Amino acid sequence: MRILILSDIHANLEALEACLAAAPAHDRVFNLGDIVGYGANPNEVTERARTLGDVFVRGNHDKACTDLISLEGFNPIAGLAALWTRQQLRPESFDFLRRLPEGPVLPLPGVQCVHGSPRDEDEYVLMRREAFSILAHVEFPVTFFGHTHVQGGFWIDDSQESEGAIEMTYKSPEGIQQFKLELSAAGKYLINPGSVGQPRDGDPRAAFAAYDTDKRSVIFYRVPYDIEKAQKKIFAAGLPERLAIRLEEGR
Numbered sequence: 001m002r003i004l005i006l007s008d009i010h011a012n013l014e015a016l017e018a019c020l021a022a023a024p025a026h027d028r029v030f031n032l033g034d035i036v037g038y039g040a041n042p043n044e045v046t047e048r049a050r051t052l053g054d055v056f057v058r059g060n061h062d063k064a065c066t067d068l069i070s071l072e073g074f075n076p077i078a079g080l081a082a083l084w085t086r087q088q089l090r091p092e093s094f095d096f097l098r099r100l101p102e103g104p105v106l107p108l109p110g111v112q113c114v115h116g117s118p119r120d121e122d123e124y125v126l127m128r129r130e131a132f133s134i135l136a137h138v139e140f141p142v143t144f145f146g147h148t149h150v151q152g153g154f155w156i157d158d159s160q161e162s163e164g165a166i167e168m169t170y171k172s173p174e175g176i177q178q179f180k181l182e183l184s185a186a187g188k189y190l191i192n193p194g195s196v197g198q199p200r201d202g203d204p205r206a207a208f209a210a211y212d213t214d215k216r217s218v219i220f221y222r223v224p225y226d227i228e229k230a231q232k233k234i235f236a237a238g239l240p241e242r243l244a245i246r247l248e249e250g251r
């Protein structure tokens, strides 16, 4: 089975469409949350994500934009974007986002999907130390996670004697690029497809991944998209300017 893994689309329609145009043939779509928040097309992106996906977990922005949590923990810019999104969401989008399930969600044997981490849906797994404390206890060979907007991940050997980070080495910083990871049968993996709509790993190209369960491989993708168009919409919407500027920085 071939599965498209999308995360952190953040209402960026241009980035989502570019990813879908570049995506390989696939049987299913897993969505790791934060469908909205930050970007200027929350309804369009929610509708597209809803028709595409068959497995979802909710993100912290999906919760904040549908009144499931307060905005207290959000920085002012994220808070303003959540308030704006809340006002824009049509009832059907609002209801869909509000009903997204909390992770972990178990779509296949040996695979779980979370937004932040298996132990806390809002945890940021950025550092090796956190990743390995999770991997040491996790029972599933493959965990897909998002939330950090950093493409890559972490692995640990079954014996727990060796471990490492999965870091991308793309041939070029331009154009559509792929990076293939072969999954070892004797390992456990935390895999982040990266953020479709607001990358923060220094590469402004939209990010996603494709998982082939038969070949036991994950292919990471980076895809250029019309950043300027997405930025113009953010400015026109009156959203904080920083949200537009950071798209071209990939930060």
Ligand code: ZN
Pocket: 008, 010, 034, 059, 061, 147, 148, 149
């Ligand atoms: Zn996010």
